Amino acid sequence: AQKITQTQPGMFVQEKEAVTLDCTYDTSDPSYGLFWYKQPSSGEMIFLIYQGSYDQQNATEGRYSLNFQKARKSANLVISASQLGDSAMYFCAMREGTNAGGTSYGKLTFGQGTILTVHP
Amino acid sequence: DARVTQTPRHKVTEMGQEVTMRCQPILGHNTVFWYRQTMMQGLELLAYFRNRAPLDDSGMPKDRFSAEMPDATLATLKIQPSEPRDSAVYFCASAGRRHPEAFFGQGTRLTVV
Numbered sequence: 001a002q003k004i005t006q007t008q009p010g011m012f013v014q015e016k017e018a019v020t021l022d023c024t025y026d027t028s029d030p031s032y033g034l035f036w037y038k039q040p041s042s043g044e045m046i047f048l049i050y051q052g053s054y055d056q057q058n059a060t061e062g063r064y065s066l067n068f069q070k071a072r073k074s075a076n077l078v079i080s081a082s083q084l085g086d087s088a089m090y091f092c093a094m095r096e097g098t099n100a101g102g103t104s105y106g107k108l109t110f111g112q113g114t115i116l117t118v119h120p
Numbered sequence: 121d122a123r124v125t126q127t128p129r130h131k132v133t134e135m136g137q138e139v140t141m142r143c144q145p146i147l148g149h150n151t152v153f154w155y156r157q158t159m160m161q162g163l164e165l166l167a168y169f170r171n172r173a174p175l176d177d178s179g180m181p182k183d184r185f186s187a188e189m190p191d192a193t194l195a196t197l198k199i200q201p202s203e204p205r206d207s208a209v210y211f212c213a214s215a216g217r218r219h220p221e222a223f224f225g226q227g228t229r230l231t232v233v
Contacts, residue, residue: 033220045211045224052220091163095220104220107176108153108213110163 003027004092004111012117013082020067021077021114023092033098034075035108036066040088048090051075054100082118089113122146126212126225133232138200141228143212144193151215152195153222154180154187158208166210169195202232 003026013019025034036048051059051066059066067076079086091113097106125144133139145152154166167177167187177187184203189195199206209229213222 035221037224043209044226045213047221047223050221098220102218102220104151104215105170105175107165107168108215108222109165110155112162 004094004109006092006111006114008114009112010115010117012119013079015084015118015120016081018078018080019082019116021079021090021092021116023075023077023111025073025075025092025094027073027094027096029096029106031097031099032106033095033104034066034068035093035095036064036075036077037091037093037110038088039091039113040085045091049077052098052100052102079116084118084120087116087118089115122223124212124214124223124225126210126228128228129226130229131231133202133230135203135232136201137232138198139202139206139230139232141197141210141212141230143195143197143214143225145195145212145214146216146223147193149214149216149223150192151222152189153211153213153215154195154197155211155213156208157211157227163211166197199230202230204232207231 005024032053034051038046049061063080065078092111095106095108098104153168166180172189209227211227213224215222
């Protein structure tokens with residue numbers, strides 16, 4: 001069974017600083033994908049970034065980067081130059097059965113989330 | 121602008137009534153997920169479909185919940201009879217054939233009184 005752990009219930013960061021949100025996962029499947037989603041107070045779920053288990057390089061999307069350490073089974077999200085609008089709940093998720101081509105058969109399972117607050 | 125559409129956005133119903141939530145996945149997407157979000161349990165996967173076939177509904181209370189995909193453009197989640205503990209936000213998400221990331225609808229906020 002797959003499992004996602006986010007150990008930080010809440011994090012605080014100063015505007016314009018970088019912040020790292022932790023995520024560890026557990027799976028025996030060699031083919032999987034890792035994801036981060038943002039949920040602002042409005043309630044919508046916004047996809048941020050994806051990392052495949054076969055990807056050699058860490059994924060980046062604008063100010064978001066995913067620090068993928070396969071041997072440690074961690075997939076931390078790094079947000080650079082934090083903005084007030086980054087204040088939200090952030091979820092790490094995993095999908096087993098995801099091959100190198102991006103085709104996936106597995107279910108998408110989420111961690112408990114981390115609430116990020118950006119201070120001016 | 122491709123998006124997942126969920127209806128209704130809000131639903132208040134009395135205990136014992138049937139509730140039906142609908143989801144229109146993004147055109148061309150072949151995988152649909154149903155989630156329930158509560159403060160206590162977080163995001164729970166209830167069921168998911170691939171090419172309209174149910175792959176896993178182990179997260180769903182079978183005695184009162186049912187999920188179907190009558191066609192590729194419609195997924196439904198029914199609760200019969202509803203109970204106060206079913207009060208939550210229910211999300212539908214869809215994913216494409218060659219892209220594993222799922223895109224979420226706006227959710228249905230269900231309140232059972």
